[in-house]
Amino acid sequence: MSAKSSSRTTGQQSAAPSSRPSTRTPKPQTDYADQEEEYKRLNAQLEAKTQALVEEADQVLRNQDRLLSADTHDRNYSLLDQVDTDEQLFRDMQSAALKPTDVRRGHTPSSQQQQNLSARSRKPSITKLQSRTGNEVALVNDDRYDQSIDRTVIQDKARSTFDKAVADIETKMNRTKTSANTNVMDLDEDDIFPGAAKDMGSEAKIRFLKARLRVMQEELERMQTECTRREEENERVNLKVKESDDDRTRLNRVITTLQDQLEKYKKMSSDTKSKLDTTEVELNSLRKEYDQTKRQTKKQQQDQTQTDTKLNRALEEAERYKQQLNKMQQTTKDASEQDKKKIEQLTNENRRLEKQRLELMNAFKRQLKLIDILKKQKLHLEASKMLQFAEEEFCKAIEWNTS
Structure with missing residues (x-):
């Protein structure tokens, strides 16, 4: 709201005549365009990394389900083999x-x-x-x-x-x-x-049933523990994916807001530029008028000895022109002060945008750390699978040696 009021005041003051040319040039718009492109590029990278993370999590879950189903299928054939009848x-x-x-x-x-x-x-x-x-x-x-x-x-x-x-x-x-x-x-x-x-006799059948029941209970407990652990890991991965989606949505909203602000600033800049062009045209016309008045004053000074009336008229016109000149100088001074205020306001806005950019960079770094943590968890999971496989092979080797 303050930016609009300041631009309106500047337009009103620039309509007054002035004898001094404006040396101010409009601020280049390339910075906003570069920032917009940078935000789009960072958003694309974040979406790509999030998609890769989701695909990796799905692949891990599919591998876990496949291994679990394979282990269950193998165990179904090995239950009775563990009972020595x-x-x-x-x-x-x-x-x-x-x-x-x-x-x-x-x-x-x-x-x-x-x-x-x-x-x-x-x-x-x-x-x-x-x-x-x-x-x-x-x-x-x-x-x-x-x-x-x-x-x-x-x-x-x-x-x-x-x-x-x-x-x-x-x-x-x-x-x-x-x-x-x-x-x-x-x-x-x-x-x-x-x-x-x-x-077999009744006692042998009872011993067989007890052994088979004990093996099935141990197998059931182990499968329940494995299922609980897999469910916890699945919940953790889903929670992290949800957090990544929330962060991406939030960043998209921030980028949309920044793009809207950028469009607004572009429009304000174009309006200011058009007003500055109009002011420069008026200043040029005033310069021409001032030069013409100057020539007339010189001519009146040369004819000063001829007529007092022309001299008085020339003096009055000169005084009037001086007053107009002072007024234009005051107007130009006020316009320069307004321009300074606007520059300060734009500087503050740029600082705020820079702060938002730093916050976005910090969010991107946190996303990268999260991806690294997920990769480490994946490595730990694969290591635990290899350890479990080694334990099973070791147990099979021990059972083979004891038998």
């Missing part, structure tokens, strides 16, 4: 083979023989049952067992048990593929126990 199966198989001879002889196998049989029958997984069948049957040939055990019966029993287990596993897999949406209450006992575990 071969020991009980082979123990029941051996006990079934030993019962006829022991009953005929009137005695049972000693505890030492049962322990040796159990120690030799421990293996890590059901999938290796076929390759171990010959070795398990070969254990019967040991001198520590009774020579009267029927080896053919044991070998036939082991092979039939293995074939039955394989058939049950294939049946279970086919049933799972074709009836994935059926009611859980209609599942038979083969969905809980493997086919090879049908011949």
Whole structure:
């Protein structure tokens, strides 16, 4: 409002006649245009960096979901493999083979023989049952067992048990593929126990169920912890993306305001320039009039001796011209003071714009720091994934060595 009033006062005062030419030149408009281009360029850079940050966050989330789904798929196939049921199966198989001879002889196998049989029958997984069948049957040939055990019966029993287990596993897999949406209450006992575990006793089945339940509980707890951690990371990334969007919106509003102010100042500058041109034209005309008056005064001084009337008239005109000249000088002085005030006002406005520019630069620096922090978090996340993978491999190696 003050800028408009000062420009109006300057226009009114410049309409008065003046005998002194104005040496003031209009302020160049290139600074505002350069600032506008700089703000546009910085805004484009900020939008590009924000878009890259959003794409990077989406890529991290997609990688996490893919790894989580892959780990879950692998774990679904490894739950039953962690439960060692071969020991009980082979123990029941051996006990079934030993019962006829022991009953005929009137005695049972000693505890030492049962322990040796159990120690030799421990293996890590059901999938290796076929390759171990010959070795398990070969254990019967040991001198520590009774020579009267029927080896053919044991070998036939082991092979039939293995074939039955394989058939049950294939049946279970086919049933799972074709009836994935059926009611859980209609599942038979083969969905809980493997086919090879049908011949186990009640106590062995209870131990198997307890081991399987413990493994599934540990797996469930670990998956819940992993899901909670992934959800927290997802919330943090979404919060940072939202903050970046808010900052970008705020900066866009600031840039729009600055552009409006720049257009207003351009319009004011063009108006002032037109007024200055008009004032210069008036000053030129006044100069011409003043020169003509001067020549007339000289002519009147030469004719001073001829007529007193012409002399008095010339003196009156000279006095009047002097008064006009003083008035123009005063007007010019007032105009210069108004120009100084306007220059000070524009200087203050430039300082304010410079301060806003510094604030924008600080905001851009904070955005760069935020991007660096996100990159570091990404590196930490990848390092944690590699550490988790190394821990899993180490645990697998330990389990392999213990087995």
